[in-house]
Amino acid sequence: MKAVILAAGRGTRMRHLTATIPKPLLKVKGKAFIERLIFALPSEVDEVIVVIGYKGDKIREFLGSRFRGKRIRYVQNNRITLGNAYSLMLTRDFFEPRERFIVMYADEVTSQREIKRCLSHKFSWVTHIVEVKEKASVATLSSTGRIIHVVEKPKRPSSNLVPGGILLINADIFSCRLRKHQNGEYYLTSMMAQFIKSHPVMAVAGTKNLYFSTPEDIDRFNKAQ
DSSP, X not given: OEEEEEEOOOOGGGGGGGSSSOGGGOEETTEEHHHHHHHHSOTTOOEEEEEEOTTHHHHHHHHOSEETTEEEEEEEOSOGGGOHHHHHHTTGGGOOTTOEXXXXXXXXXXXXXHHHHHHTSSEEEEXXXXXXXXXXXXXXXXTTSXXXXXXXXXSSOSOSEEEEEEEEEEGGGGGSOOOBOTTSOBOHHHHHHHHHHHSOEEEEEOOXXXXXXXXXXXXXXXXXX
């Protein structure tokens, strides 16, 4: 099984922290984001495709061609301002039709237990309850826990349930259209809004208030018990 880590972004809201290193190499509780993600992957995942962009050479140096027993392959994104959906589309040639795979945002924190819960479903998406909901996308669930609606950064959020950066999908995602947000980026959320219409994507409950947009978010996580 393969996993894709979307690690091309600049992380501008991290301010001085990403002046010399990319956001995926910032440390939370002593380990880099991208290191934590690969540690969380189960043995079923034997290949990781990392989409790099901003200071991607440092990520190559950190991971090499193998990391924690998994083959590491790289895709270069030279248009990082186009967003994470564009980054994902760059990996489409690595997959057979309908092949299932994991997608991970490189500034996410997860665990082996959480990934295993994702793999217990055919398709899944980790979601978080957050207090500051106006900055994020919003998900709506059915009574059975299936994600039935998702929208990226709505002006008036209808809930505080936010889809996170851990997804289990298949190669059908590459048939979904890229749709430009009003800020000029192409978000994976807009592709998933199409994917969930014909694929049963189940919500997997993640840690409350887990997000990393600013240095203060990292400090908050590091201080948490």
